[in-house]
Amino acid sequence: MPIMAQQPQDSLFNNNQLKEITISDFHINDSLLNAPAAIGVLSVKEIQRNNNTNIAPVLNTLPGVYMQSGAINTNRITIRGIGARTQYGTNKIRAFYGNIPLTSGDSETTIEDIDMELLQQAEVIKGPLSSLYGAGLGGAILLQPKHTTVNGNTASVSTTHGSFGLMKNTVNYGYATDNGNVNISYHKLETDGYRENSEYNREGITLAGELLKKEKSSLTYFGNYTYMKAYIPSSVDKETFENNPETAAYTWKSAKGYEQYDSYLGGLSYQWQPMAGLNNATSVFVNVKDNYEPRPFNILSQNTLAYGARTQFTGQYTIAERQVNFIAGMEYFKDGYEADTYENLYEANNGNGSLQGNRLTGTEQDRNFINVFAQLRFSIIKKLELQAGINYNKTSFELKNTFPQEVISNDDYSYDGIWSPQVSLLYKPTTLQTLYVSASRGFSLPVIEETLNPEGTINPDIKPENGYNFEVGGKFYFLNKKLFTEFAVYNMQVNDLLVAQRVGEDQYVGVNAGETLHRGIEIGANYYWEVSRKCNLQPYFAASIGNYEFKEFNDNGNDYSGNELTGVPKNKINAGLRAEMDFGLYLTADYYYLDGMPLNDANSLYSGSYNLLNLKAGYQFAILKGLTSNIAFGVNNVTDTHYASMVLVNATGFNGASPRYYYPALPVNYYGNLSVNYIF
Template structure:
C-alpha cells in the first residue's frame, strides 16, 4: 500500500508544478485553536468538511463524508449505531464515540461521563465539520485522539426540501427553513431557522431497522454592534434494532442474519432527547468573549439479549473563553483564558428481559458525573514564525449510589481524577504558499462511565486512566489549483484501555500496558478546472502493543486490534454540460486485526460509490435530481467489528451489499 502514498505525493508535485493562479482553491478557515486562520497557518493536523462536501454523498450520509479524511474510520455497525475512530481510538470503543471530544454549535455533545451520542444528529443538523487530529486537551480536556467541532451555518436560501429513497426500505425526507425577524436596527441581523428530518430503513440484515426524527430550532440576533446571541434547540427521537455480531461460520453462511436471540429479545436502542444551548459572543477593543450555557435531558430504553436497561438523564453545563490581543513589539500576542464545567445526573435501572419486556429488577443506580476544565493559551506571530503554548487542568468524578441489587451489595462508590495537566507546544514556519510545523501535546483519557460501570452491573474501580504524549511534524501547502497536507506522528499511550467480552457478550474493559502508535496521513486536493475536482487521501497506521501480557500470554509487539494499516480514498467530481454532474469515490481499507493475538482479521475491501444527477431551474425553483449506488462492486465487508470476543467468536457486523438510492432536492 505504500505505492498509493508515493503515487499521491508524486501527483501533488506534478500538479503543483503545472498549477497557475487563474483557478485557485478556496482556503478553509479553522477556529479550533481560538483563531480564525487558514488551515495551513495553524500548527496542527486539522481537516474541514463544508456543506457541499457533506451533501455530495449517497443520500446525505455522514459516514462516507467523514471517511474521506485521513486518519479517520467512521463505522456503522447497524443503521444508526455509529462508531468513529480517529488515529485508532476504537481500540476502546464498544459502541458510540470514545476518546474524542465533540461539540455542536459550541455546545459540548460529549457527556461528562465520556460518551458522545453522535447518532442524535442527522447530517441535516451539520453544515460544517472541523476535525483536530491528536490530543487537544490544552483547550478541550479529556481525549487523546482528537476533537470534532460540528456547526450549523446561516442558510444561503430561505428554504430547501429534500426527499430520497432506496434499497432495504430506505426513506428520508427533510426541510430547512430560514426567515428574518423583520426587525431593522443598528444592532445587526436577526434570523430564525427550523430544520426537520425523518429517516427510516428496514436495514440490510434481519432485525436492523431504524427510525429517527430530528427537529432543530435556531435563532441568532444582535443586541448591540458588539454583542450577538444564538440559541440552538435539538429534539431527537431515535430507535434502531441491534442485529448483533456473527461468528465466522454465520458470517460465511448468511451475512444478513441477526445474532440468534436478538430479534426474540427485541435487542434495540431507543432514545428521546432534548438539547438546548444559548451562546453569547462579545467583542470590544482588544477583548472578546464567547460563553455557552446548555441543558439536556434524555430517556433511554435498551432491551438487550440478556437484560433490559432504562435510564433517565439530566445534564447542565457551560463553557466560556476570553481572548485578549496584546501588542508586543512589532506583532500581537493573543491570549486565551477559559473554563468548562459539566454536571450530569442519571437514574439507571437494569431488569431481566423476557421476549423484549422488562421483568425483575436486577440493580438500580443513581449516578452523578462531574467534569471541570480550566485552560490557558498564548499564541505569538513574529515575521514568518507562529508559536503556540497551551495548558489545561482537568477534574473528573463519578459517584455511583447503588440503591438496590438483587445479588450484590448496595452503597456508594466514587472515582475521582483531580488536577490532571494537559500541555501543548507548537511552532509553525510560513514560507508563503506552504508551511512546516511541529508540536508536542499531552492528553489523558479517563475511563468513561460505561467503562467504570459496565452493562452487567460491575463497577471497575481498578480501571486506570490512559495518558499519552503525541509528537507530530507536518507540512501544508496551497498553490493555485493544488492543496495538500502531510502529517507524521508518534503517540505513546500508557495504561491503554482495551475491550473484551464475557460469555454473555457484554463488553468489558481492562488496562493493557502501553501502546506505540506511529502514523502518516496525507491528503491532496486538485481543482483540474471548471469541470473536474480530484481528491485523494492516504493513511498509514502502525499501532502496536508496547508491553502487554494477559493470562500468561505476551502480546507485546502485536498490532492493535481495530486499526487498519493502510486506508486510501480517491474521489472525482465531474461537472458536466447542461447541469449534469457525477461523483465517484473509492475507499480501500486494509485487513483489520480483530483480537490481541492477531489471529483473526476483518477482510480488506474496496468500497466504490457513485452519485449522478442534474441541477437546474424549473418554475423559478432550483432542483437537484440524483441517483446512485454504494458498494457497487458488491464486496463483503464489515463497517464495525467486535474486538476480542471472549466466547462465541462473534467478530463480524456485516455491511450492506450493493444498494441503490434516488432523490430530489428543491430550493424555492
C-alpha cells in the first residue's frame, strides 16, 4: 500500500526515515496521520510504478480499492464494494482533477483520460467519511496536477513502447518565477490491443499554472483538450474466454464498434486571505464533451456541457487555549446533455463497419445540484480531538424526449434535500500514533437511465441509495519512523439499493430493491530498510478482507437475501518491494492476489481467483548539469496468468446466445521507457 506523497521523486525520505504524509488542501487536516478517515495516498513514484499508460495497477495497490479494466477506456472502480453492480463505467464515487470535477451530472466518473505523467499525487477517500465532496457512498478520488516549482525553465520528453503496439510519447515544458508559473504538455497514446477490434488512440494538450502569485493570494488556471478513439471488443462468453480470449464479440467485430470523443476541461481558482486566520478558495470550471459511439444495436451521438463553481473558506483560531479549525463552503454544478440514436446499417455495409441510418430517438437532459458543506475540528481534552461535518445536497433534473413525434414529452423532477452528517473522534497517544472512530452517512443519486420507466418517462418513485458507515482505525509510525502501519474496520449498510433491470440489449430501468451490507478490515504497512549506505529496500503490504452481501434483496420475484454481493471479491492482497542503489539503479516488484467473485445475483457462477506479478527495473543518471535521464524496462503478468481483468455482472444472452461475462486480460506483456529532463 504505497502511501508517500507530495515529495520530489528522488526525495521520499528524511534522514533515512519515512516522511510524514501530507494530504491536499481540500481537507481540514494537513497530514494523513491526523485525518480520522481511511485515505489512500499515492506519490509520484507510486503513480509511475508501472508503464504510465493505465492507472489501474497503481490504484489496485491500495486496500479496499478495486479498479477493473476491460480496456484503457473501459473501467469500473469500486471502493469497499460500492459500485460493483454498475453495468458499465464507474458511479457512486466522485473524482476531482485539482478543483475540477471529473464526475458528470449523472454520476458517471472517468479518470483514465488524465495523463499519469502529469499527476503529482492521488488520494482515495474510502467511504462517506468526508462531507466536502458530496458525501458519496463510495468515497472520492482526488488527483493533484503537477506544477513547476523551481524557478527557471524545465523541459522533459518521455517515450514508452511495449507489447501489442503500445506507444506513448509525452512532451512537457514549464517556466516558473516568484510571481507565477506555466506548464504545458502534450501526450499521445496508441496501442493495437491484444484483442480483435481493440485499437486505441488518445492525444491531449494540457495547460496549467499560477498567475498573480503573492504572499496571501494566487490565481491558478487549468485547461485540457483530449481526443480519443477506441475500438470496442466488448465482453465474451465463457467458452470464448477460455479458448479464444483474443477474439472480439461477434457483433462488435462485425460493426467495427468504437467510441470517439473530443473533451475539454477548464477552470480558474483564486486563493486569498481576507483576514488573519481565514482563507478562501473560489473556483469556476467547465467540462465539454462531444461523443460518437457506433454500436451493433444503434449509433449513439452525445453532447455534454457542464459548468459550475465552488467556494471554500478555511479558518484556524484559538479559543480558550484550544485550536479550532473549520471548513465551510458550497458547490454548484449544472450538467446539460443531448443524445440521439440512429440505426446502424453495418450488416448492409459490405463488411466495412458501421453505417449511420435513420434517427431513432432524441433526448435532452439537464441536472442541477447544490452541495453545502461544513467541517469543524477542535481539541476536547489533551490528546483527544473531535471532528464533525455536515453536507446538504439538493438535486433536480429535467428530461425531454424530442424524437420521435409520438413520444415527445417534458418531465421535471427534484429529490428531497439530503442531509449527510459525519462525526469522528481522534486520539493521539503519541505524536506519531493516532486512533479514530467515526460515523457518517452517505448517498448516491441514480443515473438518469435508472430514473426512467420502460416508456422513457421519469419514475418519481426512484430514491437515492443511502447508508450509514461506522469505522474504527489507526495509523502508527514505529522504529524511528522507518515503519508505517495502518488499519481500518468498517461496517456500512446501504438502503434503497438501486437495481438495473435489463429490458433490452442496451436498455435498463432502475428499481429500489433492497439492502446491502458492507463489512471489512483493511491493513497496510510500509517499511524503509537501509541495507547499506549504497542500498535501501522499501517493502509494502496491503490486504482487504471483506464480507459484502445482500441483506434484503428481491428482484423480479427472486429472493437473493443473504447472497454475496455481485462483482466484488471478498479478499484482496497486495505486496511489493522497491530496491534503490545510490548510483541510480532501482527495481520494483508488485504482487496481486484477488479472490473469486460472484458474476450474478443468484451466485450460480463465479470468476476464478488469480495471482499476478509485475516487475520493473530502471536506471536514473545525470548526463550533464541540469540534464538527467531515466531508462526503465518492465514486465507485467510475468507468470502469463489467464484471468478476466473486468467482468460484466448479471450478463444476459440474447436469441439463445451465452451470456458474455468476461473481458480477457492481457497475457504476459513488456514495455520500455526512456525519459530525459532538463532544468535550465
